[in-house]
Amino acid sequence: MRKETIAIHAGYEPDEAVKSVAVPIYQTAAYAFDSADHAAALFNLEAEGYRYSRISNPTVAVLERRVNDLEGGVGAMATASGQAALHMALINLADQGGNIVTVPQLYGTTHTLISHILERQGVEARFAASDKPADVAKMIDENTRAVFCESIGNPAGNVCDIEGLAKVAHAHGVPFVVDNTVATPLLLRPFEYGADIVVHSLTKFLGGHGTTLGGAVVDGGTFDWKANGKRFPAFVTPDKSYHGMIYAERFGKSAYIERARSVYQRTMGAVLSPFNAFLLLQGIETVALRMERHTENGRKVAEFLRADSRVDWVNYAGFADSAYKPLVDKYLAGRASSLFTFGIKGGMDAGKRFYDALNLVTRLVNIGDAKSLACHPASTTHRQMSPEDQLKAGVKPETIRLSIGIEHIDDIIADLDQALGAATGKSTFAKAAE
Ligand SMILES: *Cc1c(COP(=O)(O)O)cnc(C)c1O
Numbered sequence: 001m002r003k004e005t006i007a008i009h010a011g012y013e014p015d016e017a018v019k020s021v022a023v024p025i026y027q028t029a030a031y032a033f034d035s036a037d038h039a040a041a042l043f044n045l046e047a048e049g050y051r052y053s054r055i056s057n058p059t060v061a062v063l064e065r066r067v068n069d070l071e072g073g074v075g076a077m078a079t080a081s082g083q084a085a086l087h088m089a090l091i092n093l094a095d096q097g098g099n100i101v102t103v104p105q106l107y108g109t110t111h112t113l114i115s116h117i118l119e120r121q122g123v124e125a126r127f128a129a130s131d132k133p134a135d136v137a138k139m140i141d142e143n144t145r146a147v148f149c150e151s152i153g154n155p156a157g158n159v160c161d162i163e164g165l166a167k168v169a170h171a172h173g174v175p176f177v178v179d180n181t182v183a184t185p186l187l188l189r190p191f192e193y194g195a196d197i198v199v200h201s202l203t204k205f206l207g208g209h210g211t212t213l214g215g216a217v218v219d220g221g222t223f224d225w226k227a228n229g230k231r232f233p234a235f236v237t238p239d240k241s242y243h244g245m246i247y248a249e250r251f252g253k254s255a256y257i258e259r260a261r262s263v264y265q266r267t268m269g270a271v272l273s274p275f276n277a278f279l280l281l282q283g284i285e286t287v288a289l290r291m292e293r294h295t296e297n298g299r300k301v302a303e304f305l306r307a308d309s310r311v312d313w314v315n316y317a318g319f320a321d322s323a324y325k326p327l328v329d330k331y332l333a334g335r336a337s338s339l340f341t342f343g344i345k346g347g348m349d350a351g352k353r354f355y356d357a358l359n360l361v362t363r364l365v366n367i368g369d370a371k372s373l374a375c376h377p378a379s380t381t382h383r384q385m386s387p388e389d390q391l392k393a394g395v396k397p398e399t400i401r402l403s404i405g406i407e408h409i410d411d412i413i414a415d416l417d418q419a420l421g422a423a424t425g426k427s428t429f430a431k432a433a434e
Contacts, residue, residue, distance in 0.1 A: 003070055003186055004288040011065025025278045026058045044243075045250075045262070055266055059274035063281050067206070067216045070185040070284075071198050074221030075257040077265060078214060078277060082181060082201020084270035085215030086110055087117075089177055089199045092217075092260045093232070094145035096122030101139040101146070101174075103131035103160060104392040105153030108381040110179065111393060114148070127392075133164035140172045145231065146197075147174055151190055151331070152182035152317075154367065155377050155401040156394025157340045159317050159327040166194025173231060175223040175256075181205070182339055182367070186291040187332045196223040197256065204368030207283040208290050212276045219257035235259065241267075290370065291335075293406040297372075298338025300409050301402065301416065305342050308417075310424045314342040315394070338404040339367050341377075343396060350423045351376065351398040357422035360407070360415035372405035372412050 031050040033039040041047035068076035079085040147169035169176040175196040202214035225248040229236035238244035247255040302316035317324035318336025421427035
């Protein structure tokens with residue numbers, strides 16, 4: 001099936017008894033066993049079925065299959081939020097003494113997770129000088145457990161060279177983990193270019209309506225744990241926390257995702273509720289149509305801003321002169337994200353006046369909603385970072401991050417136009433040439 005069809009059908013067929021067309025919400029904590037032997041088989045992961053909703057749930061399982069099929073993986077695990085997905089995706093690879101090599105352009109909380117929280121647990125954070133594969137390669141050594149990037153950085157808007165980064169990771173026997181939240185599998189499937197693990201915040205474009213937090217880890221099934229057993233003993237030696245299970249033996253290609261569930265989801269419990277899985281499934285049904293409109297509206301807004309003399313700069317990867325345009329063409333079929341940043345003339349103060357004058361575009365910290373959204377990262381999402389780290393992550397004091405929604409383009413532009421007027425005292429669209 002094509003992605004548009006997968007988004008609507010994958011992972012669910014009406015059951016024989018009820019024939020519910022909508023995915024049922026199995027609002028249950030636990031599942032009845034037929035017998036002691038049946039229970040034992042479930043606990044040994046020998047029988048198919050459910051035991052307790054911290055491990056798995058039938059509604060959540062439909063969402064997991066749908067996200068998995070959209071990405072083209074061998075298995076997925078849904079989580080309570082994107083941040084929970086990132087945390088478990090990374091600690092499933094790296095523990096004390098290991099390091100994670102990452103590009104510098106990261107979502108603020110992910111930057112904090114890697115540079116502070118995991119560091120405290122003995123995992124070294126290694127930030128490459130840029131997102132270029134050559135800079136990333138320099139940071140990898142025998143203790144590296146993962147190479148990490150966001151396929152499209154939030155909010156930097158950079159587009160990573162997925163194929164190039166996969167090559168440098170694999171040259172060292174290291175798996176490549178990609179946060180594909182901003183691109184979504186509709187624009188890019190990282191597995192097709194060599195990624196091994198894909199992570200999502202489903203809260204954003206996939207869910208698409210700003211109602212529900214959720215995350216997912218997807219296993220591409222491509223990394224050879226046995227061949228790299230020295231670097232990843234946890235996958236090839238008996239697990240004392242799960243009656244001696246050897247994940248690479250027992251699960252083969254899906255060792256990574258099964259271990260994520262059996263070890264980390266089981267003990268950390270960052271599970272998605274069945275109701276939230278249902279809401280996210282509703283959103284995913286229309287993601288293909290929404291991404292078309294998002295990217296089209298995003299391009300029109302970027303062009304409008306660039307042509308306006310009240311605007312200082314627009315950082316939109318889809319412009320012909322953007323350094324990222326060749327990567328937009330290669331990885332995103334020419335469709336740059338509707339998430340991008342710009343700066344108004346007059347610096348921080350004018351930026352704040354613009355922000356406060358918005359009427360239709362909502363002031364908040366979220367992206368990927370059907371509604372157009374704006375954020376001032378320096379005072380919100382990236383506030384915890386030093387000014388130097390903010391700059392490396394692509395955040396200047398005046399930066400406004402836009403996530404352009406699917407409203408009528410004329411209404412979006414009218415609102416931006418009046419807010420630019422309120423911020424600068426120049427009340428109408430002013431051509432750059434003036
Ligand atoms: C929002 C976001 C996250 C975190 O997801 P939550 O669902 O808010 O926990 C991680 N990565 C990126 C790129 C994001 O945009």
